Amino acid sequence: MQPSLTGVAPILSVENLTTSFRVNNEWKSVVRNVSFDVAPRETVAIVGESGSGKSVTSLSIMRLLPKATSKIEGKVTLGGKELLSLPEEQMRRVRGNDISMIFQEPMTSLNPIFPIGRQISEALMVHRDISKAEAKAEVIRLLEKVRIPNAKNRFDEYPHQFSGGMRQRVMIAMALATKPKLLIADEPTTALDVTIQGQILDLIKVLQEEEGMSVLFITHDMGVVAEVADRTIVMFRGEQVETGATDDIFHRGQHPYTRALLSAVPKLGSMGTRKLPLRFPIVDTTTGEQIVMADVADTVAKGKTPILDVKDLTTRFDIRSGLFSRKSGAVHAVEKVSFQLFAGETLSLVGESGCGKSTTGRSITRLVEPTEGKVTLDGYEVMQLDRSALRTMRRSIQMIFQDPFASLNPRMSVGSAVMEPFVEHNLGTKQQAREKAADLMAKVGLSPDMMRRFPHEFSGGQRQRVAIARALMLDPKVIVADEAVSALDVSIKAQVCNLLLDLQQNLKLAFLFISHDMAVVERVSHRVAVMYLGEIVEIGPRAAVFENPQHPYTQKLIAAVPVPDPSRRSIKRNMSTDEIKSPIRPVDYVAPIRQYREVSEGHLVQVA
Incomplete structure (x- = not known):
């Protein structure tokens, strides 16, 4: 293990990490020669899009990939221990005590049939020699530490009784239970509302200061990276394409893909008093050149x-x-x-x-x-x-839903899915439907040849384009x-x-x-x-x-x-941890008549 640039030995050192999966009896590498260190109390972000290899990197470090279909090569050292060669029993102790992980979707990580207090208590009792009463007291302390209101009374509540943000806090409490040296946070805020996301980011910053732990933060949100990371690693198609101080990456990023990622991030407040919408700038990931976008004309x-x-x-x-x-x-x-x-x-x-x-x-x-x-x-x-x-x-009127995979029939080709509304409404022959579908596929940036494919053969962005084409079939x-x-x-x-x-x-x-x-x-x-x-x-x-x-x-x-500005990294919003109020009302409830005042032309605000 090499000392870091600060002269302090890193908590985590990854050297030439390569991870392969067995596909049709052949090994296919999905992460190649990734190397980085995480220093004590440092936050390092791994950023990249879906399929870039960032989550596979974290799962490789934790050795959580299936043994039969995966192969991890290279060197991973945590606090002086070489993890890839450790026996499984010792690795299990490392996972529980020295390194913890928070996943993107807390509901799939929490057992729905057990109270959350019991789940955290079990994690404590497995890794520490303490009694049930001591574990309960420690869990309540942890729940208070992650700012869950009324923690004592919520000890016996079930996961479904918590909001998304509160469930994520429970997962953080569970991860902190054994005072790990390193916390791996894999997209912990992606599924959360913006206010809850702000609370979780603030919480991780505060807990890092209080506990003195290092954080490996995995995300595709450059705004989040700017707010939490000391250093940033940019991954693209399984490779580490750029590494550096977060400030340097944001202001002096060299790789075309880094510049493409940054250009695509909408910056709140950048529109000013402009009245019309504005297209997003697109950067070529190969050359780094920005594709000039025409302004949007007024169509209202x-x-x-x-x-x-x-x-x-x-x-x-x-x-x-x-x-x-x-x-x-x-x-x-x-x-x-x-x-x-x-x-x-x-x-x-x-x-x-x-x-x-x-x-x-x-x-x-x-x-x-x-x-x-x-x-x-x-x-x-x-x-x-x-x-x-x-x-x-x-x-x-047509709808485009959040998850195109759930709204497309997996057994139906995308061509048939796009044609279906036209055919069901008897708007013409099948040949006319096919011609219109092909035209719309081209309009949304997909080749008409793709109509024979099935939904699983498309990326998330392509599936959403298919959903848009289908919504347009009825004009x-x-x-x-x-x-x-x-x-x-x-x-x-x-x-x-x-x-x-x-x-x-x-x-x-x-x-x-x-x-x-x-x-x-x-x-x-x-x-x-x-x-x-x-x-x-x-x-x-x-x-x-x-x-x-x-x-x-x-x-x-x-x-x-x-905000994608690294200078804001030390800012904490001190946001309220209150959950959104319940919309459930009694049978005899009568909704109040609301009044609105006009602030400026067309700008109305509800009077309290």
Whole structure:
């Protein structure tokens, strides 16, 4: 083990790590010759897109890959121990005591049938010689340390009783239980809302200072990297293409891929008072040259009848309990929501999970039945349509969902999937459907030859393009994009957003863009509506809402966004750890009548 540049021996030293998987009886390397050190109390980030090898690198260090189908070569040294040659029993002790890992999705890492207190207690008792009572006291201390309110009373609660952010805190508490020297955090904030992400990043910083541990942080979010990492390793197609101090990587990155990653990151506040959306810059990953993007033209049909008019939309889900399943309350998912959307316009609905934005989109299309309100879409009174008329109406409005793999039939070729709506609505012959599908595949940047392939043969970004092509088959006037880019890597996200802007300009589409990613919303929107507990608390032109946010919740959302600026690394937001309030109300609850004040033209904020 070599001393680091500071003269202090590193906690973790990785030399020429190469990991291969057995495919068709041949070894195929997916990580090649990766080398780096992590010093005491240092945070090192490994950054790259899906498939770059960053998660395989962390799993190789932990030796968590299946032995039969994987081969790890090179040298991994942790605190003087060579890990790759350790017997399995000793490696298990290292995993429990010296090195811990937090995974991306806490719900798949926690056992749903055991209380969270018991799960952390077991981890403690396996690795430390302590009694059950001592373990419980230590677990409560850990839960308080990760800022879980009312920790003592939550000891016996189950994972499903915690929000996503609180479950991630439980996972961090479990990882810290044995006071590890190194914490590996594999995409720990990717699935979280922006405010929860901010809390978790702050928490990891604080705990690192208090515990004195080193952190290996794996992510594809350059904003997160800037806020947490002392040094950064950039990976591309299984190889380490650039390594250096985070500040150098961000301001003086040399490799074309590094520059491409950085250029694709939307910077909150970069739009200023600009009224129209703006395409994302795209950089060639081979040459590092930026592809010049034309500005977006104004496509909004001002002063005309809106293509979509929503008034006092309310959607509630009954809660039934007791022997006779009597109604005992209701989830007030959407409460008296009103807005208009014009042809060629993008209105973004933003807010945290559970605020009602997705239910709003589904209620408008009547995929979920609203409780009351009025929805007018392209001349249709949506709430009054029978089944046959509703089917016809849906030709005017289509949805793009977050997970294209879940919304595409794995047994159906993508060509058949794209053609299906056209055929089902009897809009022409199969040959006409095939020709239109081929044309749309080309429009979304895919080759018509790919129509014979199946969904599993495409990347995530390509599958989302297929989903967009399918949504366009019926020539809709409105598209509801429900977290359509949230699961995509940063550069793929930029490409898909650019595609949506191009389609809007060419086809005069109106978008209801549902997202919790404030930086993306700022780039693609004409107007923004902020939702909290089923209600719109602020709505207005994008520039007005972002430059002059009035509602405390809007201010909180904007303040939580990670900014890709390494100079902010020492900043802590001191955000509240409160969970979002419950939208469940008793049977006799009467929603208050809300008042709005106009801040500027078209910019309305709810009066408390």
